[in-house]
Amino acid sequence: MTPDAQPLRRAFRRPSVIASSIFLLSLVLVSLLAPVIAPYDPNEIGIDFQAPPSKKHWLGTDLVGRDVFSRLLYGSRISLMVGFLSVGLYCLIGALIGVIAAAFPRTWDRILSRLADLVLAFPPLVLILATVSLVGPGIGQVIWLLGLLGWPSVFRVVRGNLLALRESTMVEAARALGASGWHIAKRHLMPSATGAIFVAFTFGVGQAILTEAVLSFLGLGVQPPTASWGNMLTDAQSIAVLEQMPWLWLAPGVMILATVISVHIIGDALREALDPRSSA
Amino acid sequence: MFPYLVSRVTWTLILLLVMSGVVYLLIGLVPGDAMDLFVDPTLSEADRARFRQALGLDQPVHIQYGKWLGQVLRGNLGFSFYTGQPVIQRIGERFGATFTLALSALIVTLIFAIPLGVAAASRPHGLCDRLAGFVGLLGLSTPSFFLALLLIYLFALRLGGLPIGGLERIGGGGGLVDRLRHLVLPTVVLSLYMLGPMMRQLRAAMIEALQQDYIRTAMAKGLAPFWVLYKHALRTALIPVITLVGLELPYLLGGALVVEQVFNWPGLGKLTLEAVFQRDYPVIMAMVLVSGLTVQIGAILTDLGYLVADPRIRRS
Numbered sequence: 001m002t003p004d005a006q007p008l009r010r011a012f013r014r015p016s017v018i019a020s021s022i023f024l025l026s027l028v029l030v031s032l033l034a035p036v037i038a039p040y041d042p043n044e045i046g047i048d049f050q051a052p053p054s055k056k057h058w059l060g061t062d063l064v065g066r067d068v069f070s071r072l073l074y075g076s077r078i079s080l081m082v083g084f085l086s087v088g089l090y091c092l093i094g095a096l097i098g099v100i101a102a103a104f105p106r107t108w109d110r111i112l113s114r115l116a117d118l119v120l121a122f123p124p125l126v127l128i129l130a131t132v133s134l135v136g137p138g139i140g141q142v143i144w145l146l147g148l149l150g151w152p153s154v155f156r157v158v159r160g161n162l163l164a165l166r167e168s169t170m171v172e173a174a175r176a177l178g179a180s181g182w183h184i185a186k187r188h189l190m191p192s193a194t195g196a197i198f199v200a201f202t203f204g205v206g207q208a209i210l211t212e213a214v215l216s217f218l219g220l221g222v223q224p225p226t227a228s229w230g231n232m233l234t235d236a237q238s239i240a241v242l243e244q245m246p247w248l249w250l251a252p253g254v255m256i257l258a259t260v261i262s263v264h265i266i267g268d269a270l271r272e273a274l275d276p277r278s279s280a
Numbered sequence: 281m282f283p284y285l286v287s288r289v290t291w292t293l294i295l296l297l298v299m300s301g302v303v304y305l306l307i308g309l310v311p312g313d314a315m316d317l318f319v320d321p322t323l324s325e326a327d328r329a330r331f332r333q334a335l336g337l338d339q340p341v342h343i344q345y346g347k348w349l350g351q352v353l354r355g356n357l358g359f360s361f362y363t364g365q366p367v368i369q370r371i372g373e374r375f376g377a378t379f380t381l382a383l384s385a386l387i388v389t390l391i392f393a394i395p396l397g398v399a400a401a402s403r404p405h406g407l408c409d410r411l412a413g414f415v416g417l418l419g420l421s422t423p424s425f426f427l428a429l430l431l432i433y434l435f436a437l438r439l440g441g442l443p444i445g446g447l448e449r450i451g452g453g454g455g456l457v458d459r460l461r462h463l464v465l466p467t468v469v470l471s472l473y474m475l476g477p478m479m480r481q482l483r484a485a486m487i488e489a490l491q492q493d494y495i496r497t498a499m500a501k502g503l504a505p506f507w508v509l510y511k512h513a514l515r516t517a518l519i520p521v522i523t524l525v526g527l528e529l530p531y532l533l534g535g536a537l538v539v540e541q542v543f544n545w546p547g548l549g550k551l552t553l554e555a556v557f558q559r560d561y562p563v564i565m566a567m568v569l570v571s572g573l574t575v576q577i578g579a580i581l582t583d584l585g586y587l588v589a590d591p592r593i594r595r596s
Binding site: 117118120121122123125126127129130132133206210213214217218220230233236237239242243246249253256257260261264265268 | 420
């Protein structure tokens with residue numbers, strides 16, 4: 001057991017963090033087992049349309065008679081997939097070029113830092129919308145765009161972390177003891193950077209799930225008939241649906257909220273455990 | 281001060297130039313343009329060609345970009361493919377609504393964030409702190425469109441009393457009270473989102489400020505704790521809040537897209553979305569540039585805010 005694991009274990013003993021972890025784990029399980037659990041085909045158009053919740057349809061049916069509960073289960077796959085893939089992609093890019101920048105502070109660092117500034121100089125949602133207007137909407141576009149636009153935050157964290165560590169007495173001492181560059185990277189640089197990446201990853205997943213939901217809600221993300229929590233709320237823009245069929249939009253909205261809040265609670269716990277300076 | 285402004289503005293111009301080039305290039309690469317949208321598909325090939333020529337769509341991308349850039353420098357952002365109006369005029373028409381909403385959301389956020397943040401910091405891990413933390417977490421995690429729909433459902437449809445959206449009642453003439461009533465729900469949604477980060481920053485900065493020697497001195501002099509908190513500590517602690525206001529400015533001025541969409545608020549966010557749906561590229565381009573510009577303006581205002589708030593920076 002490394003000394004780093006101690007605060008982590010303490011953080012994960014808090015009830016809110018335990019509850020969030022259980023919720024997210026069951027969500028992963030549900031999304032994997034969706035075909036087994038779902039009582040109906042999520043895209044199957046049934047005979048009861050606009051039906052309120054009943055024993056037959058636990059969460060009712062939507063405007064064209066699809067089972068809301070089944071669509072909710074399948075929607076979790078979209079949210080989790082977009083969250084993990086896009087944020088995984090940009091953490092990879094950010095970490096990789098962060099290491100490059102820290103390794104060559106005179107040459108590559110300048111270019112890469114300017115590039116990061118350039119990407120950060122525009123609100124990501126506006127860039128995503130502009131691109132979607134060009135290439136059309138779709139889940140692939142959402143994943144790629146989130147993945148390609150998110151890296152500067154990770155890049156900055158990794159780069160800053162590594163540049164600070166390069167000058168630290170810890171690394172100096174290791175070098176004086178004759179440690180190889182590889183050994184220093186493995187023992188001293190990587191553990192510090194991984195913690196920061198983990199925190200960035202967690203919060204990133206929460207943000208990505210929210211962004212996907214917004215885009216799909218607007219009709220610019222995941223396209224029907226594929227169910228996503230965001231596009232399940234699209235119909236609620238009509239006042240009639242909003243007023244008379246709350247089952248249609250309440251459940252997916254609550255699921256997004258619950259998922260993102262759980263991710264944020266775990267992110268806060270990770271940040272506190274891995275970076276003692278952040279908790280005052 | 282002056283050299284700082286010069287370098288800042290230069291960097292802004294470079295950023296906007298590069299970005300506009302990239303966006304323009306992307307547009308040029310994609311098949312399909314305004315022609316597909318407006319021109320009657322039954323037109324003869326010769327007529328189509330005339331339209332393309334009139335719209336300048338027959339020329340290579342870099343020529344089109346050069347022309348466009350030349351016009352932009354003269355203050356002409358082009359014409360909307362959709363309405364034919366000058367883009368700058370469409371933006372001008374919508375700016376007022378967005379500005380009103382942004383200002384109202386910012387004021388409401390600060391009214392709640394400052395007392396809550398100070399109370400949270402004055403007793404860390406106490407009741408107020410936990411409450412502030414929870415509200416902040418909720419605000420950051422709630423999808424704004426869901427909250428907007430929920431509020432419309434509760435306060436406009438079920439309880440009644442507040443309008444479902446729009447700038448004012450249909451036909452207008454409701455006066456100030458009517459406009460304010462329309463402002464309430466969108467303001468709540470935007471403020472709740474900004475409240476969390478704002479409180480968090482303020483709390484952290486207040487806790488740090490409260491550990492300083494001058495706070496102990498003030499307390500030892502026997503000053504009322506209220507004044508020590510709100511006058512001595514808050515002044516220093518406001519600096520990170522200024523940063524955050526600067527960072528949130530682009531969100532408020534363009535990113536509040538969904539909120540404007542759901543509440544049918546005729547601002548810049550809604551304009552951007554309309555342009556995306558209509559493939560109105562001149563408007564989309566302009567909005568990308570405007571949003572980039574607001575990021576830079578936010579950053580510059582932040583730095584100027586520091587000068588006002590922190591005498592140490594002013595002197596150096």
